Amino acid sequence: MAGWSCTDISFSGAEFREDGFGDNPYFQLLVVEKRSSSDSGTGEEKAKLIGHALYFKKYSTFEGRSIYLEDIYVAPAFRKQGIGFALFKNLAEVAVYENCVRIDFCVLSWNKMAIDFYERLGAVNITKRENWHCFGILDEEIRKLASC
Numbered sequence: 001m002a003g004w005s006c007t008d009i010s011f012s013g014a015e016f017r018e019d020g021f022g023d024n025p026y027f028q029l030l031v032v033e034k035r036s037s038s039d040s041g042t043g044e045e046k047a048k049l050i051g052h053a054l055y056f057k058k059y060s061t062f063e064g065r066s067i068y069l070e071d072i073y074v075a076p077a078f079r080k081q082g083i084g085f086a087l088f089k090n091l092a093e094v095a096v097y098e099n100c101v102r103i104d105f106c107v108l109s110w111n112k113m114a115i116d117f118y119e120r121l122g123a124v125n126i127t128k129r130e131n132w133h134c135f136g137i138l139d140e141e142i143r144k145l146a147s148c
Helices: 013-021 083-095 112-121 126-128 138-145
Strands: 027-037 045-060 064-074 103-104
Touching: 027 083, 045 083, 045 103, 064 083, 083 103, 083 112
Parallel strands: 064 103
Antiparallel strands: 027 045, 045 064
16 A cells, blocks of 8 residues: 555554553454465364454544544455455444444545545535545644643
8 A cells, every 4th residue: 555554553452452442442353364274184274364443432423423434445356345344234233222323534645546435425525515624633742732
């Protein structure tokens, strides 16, 4: 994928486990696994992670309960097989169950394949429709602001 690599990740696996699966989880994770029989002859199955959707709850002062989809990924060898659709369908089921009014996410402007997929699901470009622009205050600036 152009513009991104695993070296861009700035936190540890231990932090990820604590943040997602500790006493106070910051996110939820939907996963898709491919199961196959073990080569050891024990009859045990092996599971390989082939896709995920990482999301968390958010709240809109205009509309109420929402979900923010931080990341969705399907391994390249398993794309175009309905896995991305299944992840979005499951996320939509979570949103309905939680009485959410929207699922928000961002996509890089160069990722035309993803944009087309999201639009086929019924997603709309919020930047174009509502003229919202997303901003972030990053680590160093957070620390400067907090110390004022």
